[in-house]
Every structure is written in C-alpha cells, then in structure tokens.
Amino acid sequence: MSTNDPELYFAEDGAPRSGLFGDIYYSLQDGLSESRAVFLGGCHMPDVWQGKSDFSLLELGFGTGLNIAAVMQLWAQTRAPGAHLHIFSVEGFLMSAEDAGKALANWPELGDFTQGLLAQWPKQRRGFHYMDFPQWGVSLTLGLMEVRDALMQWQGGADAAFLDGFSPALNPGMWGEDVLALIATKVRPGARLATFTVAGFVRRGLQAAGFEIEKHPGFGRKRERLEAVFAGEVVTRPERPRKLAIIGAGIAGCALVHQARGLGLQIDFYDSDGVGAGASGNTAALVTPRLDAGDNEISALFADAFAYAGQLYRRLCPEAIIGEGVLQCEATPRDASRFERIAGQAAFAPEDIELFDAGEAADVPQAKGLTLNTALWLRPQPVLEALLGGEATIIAKITGFQARPEGGYSLVSDEGANLGPYDAVIFACGEGVFDMDYAARYDLKPVRGQVECVADIAPLESALSWGGYAIPLDGGFLFGATHERDDRGTEVREADRARNLDSLAKAMPERGARIASGPFQSRASIRVMTRDYLPVVGTVGEGVYVMTGLAARGFCLAPLLAKALLAGIIDVPSVLPVVAESLLSPQRLERVSSV
Structure with a gap:
C-alpha cells in the first residue's frame, strides 16, 4: 500500500x-x-x-x-x-x-x-x-x-x-x-x-x-x-530569464513550451522542419513507463512521470487519445516473476497495473503478462499542437550558439543568421543534438527505428507490447519497431519491414499471416539513447540546457522532465526527487578525454 x-x-x-x-x-x-x-x-x-x-x-x-x-x-x-x-x-x-x-x-x-x-x-x-x-x-x-x-x-x-x-x-x-x-x-x-x-x-x-x-x-x-x-542572511532570488529559446519541435520541445507558457515565460521556439517532423511524428504513440522490478529510484521516476503525463493528456487533449489500456506480454521466462514484483510496487496504484493470464487477452490468447490499465495510446500530432497552445514555430536550422559580450546568447542558423538575444537556451532537438558542438562531450547514441501501418479487417482490442508493439488504428494498426544503433538513416528499408513482420508473426501468428502482403505505410526516424537508458536533463554550460535521450518513452517522460528543467532555470525547487536529479544529469555521460 x-x-x-x-x-x-x-x-x-x-x-x-x-x-x-x-x-x-x-x-x-x-x-x-x-x-x-x-x-x-x-x-x-x-x-x-x-x-x-x-x-x-x-x-x-x-x-x-x-x-x-x-x-x-x-x-x-x-x-x-x-x-x-x-x-x-x-x-x-x-x-x-x-x-x-x-x-x-x-x-x-x-x-x-x-x-x-x-x-x-x-x-x-x-x-x-x-x-x-x-x-x-x-x-x-x-x-x-x-x-x-x-x-x-x-x-x-x-x-x-x-x-x-x-x-x-x-x-x-x-x-x-x-x-x-x-x-x-x-x-x-x-x-x-x-x-x-x-x-x-x-x-x-x-x-x-x-x-x-x-x-x-x-x-x-x-x-x-x-x-x-x-534566521540567516536573506539572499535575493536571481531575476527570471527575460527570454528563452527552445530548439526542437518534438514531444520534448513542445512539452517545454507548454510548461514555459504556464510559468509566464517569454520564449521563441525553433525547429528546422516543423512540429512533429522527427521521431515524435509517428501515426500513433504509447504512453507507458519503463518497468523496473527493482522498485528503486528509477522505477519511481518513471511511475511519477507516467501518472503525470496521463493526467495532463486527459485534461489538455482528450481528443488525441485513441484508447486506454496496454497489455505488456511476457517475452522471456523470467518475466513472470519480474512482472509479479512490478505489479506489487507501491509506486503504482493497485487498480492501474495487474497481472493477466493465458486466455484473458483475445488478441494474444496464449500470452501472460501485465495489464497497464491507465496506459494510453494516442495520436502524437494533436498532442503536440495542444502542448504548443498556438505558439508559433520559427523554421530555422540551428547549428550552434554564441555568448554575447553583454550577457546571454545568440543562436546561429545554417544560413549564418544570429538570432536572439536570449538569457537561456534549451536544446530539445532529438537527433539534432548530434549536429551541436557540445554533443561530442557526452556519450549519446542515435538509434534508428522503423514502424509500419497496415489495414486489417479484425481490429485489435488493445494496444500490446512484447518487445515489439502494436497500436490499434481505425481500420488497422501500427506495429514495430526496429532498433538500430549508430544509424541515422531515415529511408524506408524492406529488410526492416521484414524484421517487424517477423516480430509481429511471433506474437500474433494469425494476424501476422493475414497482413503479411500489405500494403504498408512505413516510416523511419531517429531517437537518442544513453548507455544507462535514462534521459539527459540539465545544464551543459551556464545558461545552456539540454533535454534529450528520452528514447521510446518521450510521451511518458517529457511533461515531467520539462517541468523539472524549467524549475532549475528559474531557481525554484525542483519537482523531481533529489536522487532523480543526479540520475539525469548530463555530467554522468561526459566522455573522459585521453591525453
């Protein structure tokens, strides 16, 4: 309890x-x-x-x-x-x-x-x-x-x-x-x-x-x-930043805009290709936490973020929610005992997570696993638009930033323009982080993922995850995704589609056989991953901040992490537990220079 x-x-x-x-x-x-x-x-x-x-x-x-x-x-x-x-x-x-x-x-x-x-x-x-x-x-x-x-x-x-x-x-x-x-x-x-x-x-x-x-x-x-x-000497709190720049129009950047507007902060919002052009732009997305059997600070962080994200989306953009409830199927023999421990964790409300047995899930009658009753599957684009609340996106490819002699920063675009000034700059640009000079200091990896959309005469009753995942859509479903490290290619690949089909067929043989010939609408995008599979949130220099590495949990993590990052920028108490702050710090991923 x-x-x-x-x-x-x-x-x-x-x-x-x-x-x-x-x-x-x-x-x-x-x-x-x-x-x-x-x-x-x-x-x-x-x-x-x-x-x-x-x-x-x-x-x-x-x-x-x-x-x-x-x-x-x-x-x-x-x-x-x-x-x-x-x-x-x-x-x-x-x-x-x-x-x-x-x-x-x-x-x-x-x-x-x-x-x-x-x-x-x-x-x-x-x-x-x-x-x-x-x-x-x-x-x-x-x-x-x-x-x-x-x-x-x-x-x-x-x-x-x-x-x-x-x-x-x-x-x-x-x-x-x-x-x-x-x-x-x-x-x-x-x-x-x-x-x-x-x-x-x-x-x-x-x-x-x-x-x-x-x-x-x-x-x-x-x-x-x-x-x-x-008692003690009263110290005046620093003035709020007069203006912020937020770079990146995926879920991380849009969540930052939403939180910044709620705090009354003045912002400019940049992206090279527009809202949801990158990994946050798939046809559908899951809002699910990372499940850790250890019942530790990491599992608590994901549980807190999961509860907050679901509450926010239900309040802000209910029309974007396709459905609720995700089946997490056992993928290995050890998952049975692992899932039992997860279902008993106090970080989740008892009614939100429970075990299911073979025969209880129509889409996967042989499977056992966990039911995440309050997990959502949703349409990303209306979520991003709701978070922005009408905030205009400035289309520009930001390649770096420069300190100004009088304080603050200017942004540098690929066309050589100096944009600003800004008191603080936040990079939430997903794959674009690899084009920034400072990124070389940190151990970050690009991961390519491809998903497929296909029509099907028999609708899925629920979203499912088994290592791969499937999300119901009107008249069909989305499934995937591949996972290729150190690969920034975004072209559609037949080999990746074959791997997605193989994964689907193992989880749902009849459905996999029925849709094997397609036609498919495929999409590939790049996410950022870290060696410990945790996000990166914090400062990479005075007045310069980063929020990246959300990997496949962006729609779960971004609202809370945006709230936490902005609290630090305006010098108010963090909303994250103290341990979580250190778990997410960019400094943990700094590369050791060889001299």
Whole structure:
C-alpha cells in the first residue's frame, strides 16, 4: 500500500476525523477561518509575496486540501501578473477524493479551487504527484509518503511553511526534532513558518533548528499559535530569464513550451522542419513507463512521470487519445516473476497495473503478462499542437550558439543568421543534438527505428507490447519497431519491414499471416539513447540546457522532465526527487578525454 489509511470517518457534526490518530482535520468552529488565521495570516500572506515573480510554499499535512485551496484563492486574487506559486505538500495518510469532496463542500466560496484540486486528486500510490493550475499561476507537488522520506527527497528552497499535521500529542512522529531540523534545511533564510501548536518540544525543536519563534493568539479553542522566521542572511532570488529559446519541435520541445507558457515565460521556439517532423511524428504513440522490478529510484521516476503525463493528456487533449489500456506480454521466462514484483510496487496504484493470464487477452490468447490499465495510446500530432497552445514555430536550422559580450546568447542558423538575444537556451532537438558542438562531450547514441501501418479487417482490442508493439488504428494498426544503433538513416528499408513482420508473426501468428502482403505505410526516424537508458536533463554550460535521450518513452517522460528543467532555470525547487536529479544529469555521460 502506498500511503497509510487514515481510517477517516465523518462524525455526527459532519467534521472529518481520523480514527487512526483520534483527531480532527480542522477546527469545528470554522476550518476555513482557522486556515486563514493560523496559516495564511501566520505567514503574513499576501504581503510576503508582493513583488515576487515566484514564491515557494512547503506544507506538512495536506489532509483535506483546505489550506491549499485557501492559499490558491488568495494567490490568484493578489499575485503580480505572471507570478507563479510553487507548492510542495506532504501527506502520508491520503484520503479518497470522495471523502475530500465531502469535507470541502462546507466552503462553497472556495468552489473553483476545491474543484480544481479534486479534479486532479491522486490515487493511492507512493511517490510525487503533480497538479497544475495555470489559470491561477499555481503548481502543486504532493509527496505521498512518510514525512521524513518526503523531506529528504525534496530539493527544498521554500519561502514559507505550514506545519499542519495531527496534534503533536497524537502524532508525535511528524513533530520530531529530526523532522524540524529537516525543515530548516528546506527553507530559505527569512522564510516564515506557521503552525497551530505551541507544544514545548515543538518550540524547542524549531529554535534548535534555527527559527526565531513568537506566540500569537490562537484560533477557536486554541489559546495560542506559533509564528516563526528562519534566521540567516536573506539572499535575493536571481531575476527570471527575460527570454528563452527552445530548439526542437518534438514531444520534448513542445512539452517545454507548454510548461514555459504556464510559468509566464517569454520564449521563441525553433525547429528546422516543423512540429512533429522527427521521431515524435509517428501515426500513433504509447504512453507507458519503463518497468523496473527493482522498485528503486528509477522505477519511481518513471511511475511519477507516467501518472503525470496521463493526467495532463486527459485534461489538455482528450481528443488525441485513441484508447486506454496496454497489455505488456511476457517475452522471456523470467518475466513472470519480474512482472509479479512490478505489479506489487507501491509506486503504482493497485487498480492501474495487474497481472493477466493465458486466455484473458483475445488478441494474444496464449500470452501472460501485465495489464497497464491507465496506459494510453494516442495520436502524437494533436498532442503536440495542444502542448504548443498556438505558439508559433520559427523554421530555422540551428547549428550552434554564441555568448554575447553583454550577457546571454545568440543562436546561429545554417544560413549564418544570429538570432536572439536570449538569457537561456534549451536544446530539445532529438537527433539534432548530434549536429551541436557540445554533443561530442557526452556519450549519446542515435538509434534508428522503423514502424509500419497496415489495414486489417479484425481490429485489435488493445494496444500490446512484447518487445515489439502494436497500436490499434481505425481500420488497422501500427506495429514495430526496429532498433538500430549508430544509424541515422531515415529511408524506408524492406529488410526492416521484414524484421517487424517477423516480430509481429511471433506474437500474433494469425494476424501476422493475414497482413503479411500489405500494403504498408512505413516510416523511419531517429531517437537518442544513453548507455544507462535514462534521459539527459540539465545544464551543459551556464545558461545552456539540454533535454534529450528520452528514447521510446518521450510521451511518458517529457511533461515531467520539462517541468523539472524549467524549475532549475528559474531557481525554484525542483519537482523531481533529489536522487532523480543526479540520475539525469548530463555530467554522468561526459566522455573522459585521453591525453
């Protein structure tokens, strides 16, 4: 189980209570007034964020989401134009969306904000869960795990903190001295902290961690509450980049445009051939995670990205979704035990991934494997267009960049033009990365893949993967793909089609025989792969960034990785766990020079 059961019930007075801790979720007098007085007022909101383009909030104890709905409302009413609120909230005892909706229904004045939360409410899984509210300039990351794990995995850098767990007397683990010390490592000097409790060991723990505390009159039956400020020299956050250049109009670049627009950033967007001209331009694509039996940081990263991508596509471009549910068939004898371990991983909601047995899948009656119930298959082009949201693509082949004496960069095109200036440049150009001078420093490999589309009288019931894959289309299906390293050729090859047909025939003999004579519509494209099969996301020089190596998982990974990269560029807390940042760093792939 991913998060623990709070044993929630609604008492006769209608208030939600935790049977596990024997405590209420909010004041019986008026939970919203309590939230505004203790937490928003205790952190001096909205004054504390006036004049800031970005503000980061840490909350321990997400609960019903009431505090977050209240702070989102206040932020939306008072923020500077284009400013963005970044929230990290921890919850180890997640209630259901149904229970949260019942609890929040008491405050119709928060209706838009509570409905926004409920529409993106997480499932029962362990990991980081992401919610976007671009209409209010808010991003929310939920750490669905024990508080110490969540704090250690979060990069930190909060401007304010709410401590709103259950009572210290009933849930002392959340208020331990080690937790308070961890909080101190996750806030900026000058950060404000608010909590409802004045328990002695909490006050002493905060003081020992470096907070200056003050008691203030409490709310309702509570006589006092705490406000605190983290000591230290306040450092002004660097100004946001005035303008970014994003190069590459595949899924990586389009996801970056979407996230940049949500943050209110000014951008120019370049590609040599137009939107979806490269590997992201196939007729159909799968949104599936990499499946690792180790239940480690890598599997958690892919599970988090998978959950976020599916949520985003369902909200942003439902018309692009062809279908839902992918069968991952066993390909080797060891897959049976491997799939059992994967199906039990806490990073996936139990209802999202389950085992299937022989005879349960009509398309592959002899097969066993995993059903990824929420995996999508979709049409890439409308996804890319939806992510761009009308952003124009400048058609130009970018061959490099030049530093400007006054700061920033100009881009250099193949026609010799200098384009810009830009404060930061992001290369998300897929295969085009190999044409950039800096790419030679990193161990990156091109991989050619060819796919086939064919008509068929018997439609597939589901998308399938077995080493190859097949995706249902109207009147037929797409299948493939070949995998040729160090090959940048994009011409259609009969030999590759034969290999795809052979793979299909082994997985589905009758279907393979029926469509063997075609006709086929084939397409070949080039992806970028790394030696550890993980993407590359980060800086390759001051103000110069790269996002590549997504390989066959682009539509799964790109939305989250784009969010993470842009957080680093504007100097706000990363949305990725700390370990994931190092796993994806370009520096891990730097080639060792021989002298």
